[in-house]
Amino acid sequence: MTTDRRDGAMLSAMYQDVILQHYRAPQGRGVPDGRTGEALRKNPLCGDELRVGVVVRDGVIADVGFEGRGCSIAVASASMMTEAVRGATVAAARGLIVRVDGVLRGDAADFAGALADLQALAGVAAYPQRVGCARMGWGALGDALGG
Amino acid sequence: MSTTTTLAPQPVSLAPLAPRADFPLLAAQPSLHYLDSAATSQKPQAVLDAITGFYSTANANPHRGAYELSAKATDAYHDSRITIARFLGAADTDTLVFTRGTTESMNLVANAWGRTHVQEGDEIVITALEHHANFVPWQQLALAKGAHLRIAELTSDQRIDLDHLESLLTSRTRIVAITQVSNAVGSITPVAEVVRMVRAKSPAIIVLDGAQGAPHLPVEFDALGIDFYAFSGHKLLGPMGIGGVIGTRARWLECEPWQFGGDMIEWVNDHDSTWNTLPHKFEAGTPNAADAVGLAAAVRYLQQLDMTAVREHEVALLEAAHARLSALEGLHMYGPPASQRSGVISFSLADVHPHDLATILDQHGVCIRAGHHCAQPLMRRLGTNSTARASFYVYSDGSDVDALVHALTEAQRMFAHTPA
Structure with missing residues (x-):
């Protein structure tokens, strides 16, 4: 890709401080003990892998975590994912997976409150080659929740 | 963490070997x-002109029509084969079989020779350096035949461990398939030494993966003493979708056809058929004549530059890049020194994932590859999922090295900046 397609503003829109913060100090590191579901997602383009584990009790995600290697976008997105869905109902988490997917495809993002960090994922939509990175953790969560 | 650079580094003053003006995209x-020539090279105008020229003055199906235009197409295709075979040092030019590229060439040898010559309990030797194209066909052949796949390990600077390779060779070794130059880290195989070893220890045939060798080193097939040499056109200034495999006539005679159809037959009866001669026996269907003509133009372009000069140019770029990159904190380079390495620098930068690097460098107009480089067995041995790779070719120059280094420092700055 050439320089004329994008500008520096788009690059900083993807690499926002909140993304870099999550990358340096990821939340939800480690697949939780006593997990009721887990799933592995691989990105065949770069060889990265993320594993997500969940503990679901009475329809609520009591704990969630991930392990594996990934780029800043993959790790930050997975980190945000664990923050966003811990304590949420499975139904709410599924709804969020769909919404995040929409944001990564370019839908307007309007997250507030505890979900505000997810706003940062909107910057990834301008980089189609990186959307797969941001999806890994969320895709693995969906798989881990099953059905 | 903040890095302060007090001394502005000297720009690398190295002119390109081939003028950028010859390459329309550049x-x-x-x-x-463009630092991803190991993935595919840019194309000079001469190649584009040759392809257009074929379609606008000689387009007809080769080997078919009894009319002058078809004869012209046949001649153009035939002449291209001669030009390319001679460029790679094969005097018996009909022993060059055109394919879509190295991947198809390896599949051809694995099927046409391997299926009939590898039996249960036999051994196939490859190395941990191989591109998937020279790995998976042998892995699958071994699985299909109940043969054993042996993998030669590497030295700490990612060269083939020749002692280990030698220890794997036995009287049961049927095939040794090995890369001439590693696409992922650039290591150059000492082919003559490997050939001596294989000939002394086993009856195996030697298949050389020249995908990264043919574009960067002078190649003399007849002097190598190997059995098959596979290469891709698009990495040596030619079009995508054309490449080939050169074999000794003796080995070709041991091969069975692997694809069936037009051109490869001599006579088709209701219930059996007989086969055409070399090279047509292994080129079923309408040949990719236009791209063969384009590849011949690419070869002539390289011959004018001179392959020895191509190699020297890359060594100069490698040395300059190595010196500049070594000065970057946290940068680790894989692979051997420049004298044993082709124009490829594979590296990692502390705290910055290769995928992030590629995106940030792209913003600075620097195209590098990030990933496993179709060499996952090698990545496992490096203990990583991916590396960043910058690769040079004839149009690369000192400004490319400067831009790479500048963009890397920018990436470092970006990731070093601690958010509030």
Whole structure:
């Protein structure tokens, strides 16, 4: 890709401080003990892998975590994912997976409150080659929740 | 963490070997630093002209029509084979079989020779350096035949461990398939030494993966003493979708056809058929004549530059890049020193994932590859999922090295900046 397609503003829109913060100090590191579901997602383009584990009790995600290697976008997105869905109902988490997917495809993002960090994922939509990175953790969560 | 650079580094003053003006894509994008030639090279105007020239003056199906235009197409295809075979040092030019590229060439040898010559309990030797194209066909052949796949390990600077390779050779070794130059880290195989070893220890045939060798080193097939040499056109200034495999006539005679159809037959009866001679026996269907003509033009372009000069140019770029990159904190380079390495620098930068690097460098007009480089067995041995790779070719120059280094420091700055 050439320089004329994008500008520096788009690059900083993807690499926002909140993304870099999550990358340096990821939340939800480690697949939780006593997990009721887990799933592995691989990105065949770069060889990265993320594993997500969940503990679901009475329809609520009591704990969630991930392990594996990934780029800043993959790790930050997975980190945000664990923050966003811990304590949420499975139904709410599924709804969020769909919404995040929409944001990564370019839908307007309007997250507030505890979900505000997810706003940062909107910057990834301008980089189609990186959307797969941001999806890994969320895709693995969906798989881990099953059905 | 903040890095302060007090001394402005000297720009690398190295002119390109081939003028950028010869390459329409590079000429149109003067600020582009294309450092992914190991994936595919840019194409000179002469190649594009040759392809257009074929379609506009000689287009007909070769070997078919009894009319002058078809004869012209046949001649163009035939002449291209001679030009390319001679460029790679094969005097018996009909022993060059055209394919879509190295991947198809390896599948051809694995099927046409391997299926009939590898039996249960036999051994196939490859190395941990191989591109998937020279790995998976042998892995699958071994699985299909109940043969054993043996993998030669590497030295700490990612060269083939020749002692280990030698220890794997036995009287049951049927095939040794090995890369001439590693696409992922650039290591150059000492082919003569490997050939001596294999001939002394086993009856195996030697298949050389020249995908990264043919574009960067002078190649003399007849002097190598190997059995098959596979290569891709698009990595040596030619079009995508054309490449080939050169074999000794003796080995070709041991091969069975692997694809069936037009051109490869001599006579088709209701219930059996007989086969055409070399090279047609292994080129079923309408040949990719236009791209063969384009590849011949690419070869002539390289011959004018001279392959020894191509190699020297890359060594100069490698040394300059190595010196500049070594000065970057946290940068680790894989692979051997420049004298044993082709124009490829594979590296990692502390705290910055290769995928992030590629995106940030792209913003600076620097195209590098990030990933496993179709060499996952090698990545496992490096203990990583991916590396960043910058690769040079004849149009690369000192400004490309400068741009790479500048963009890397920018990436470092970006990731070093601690958010509040």
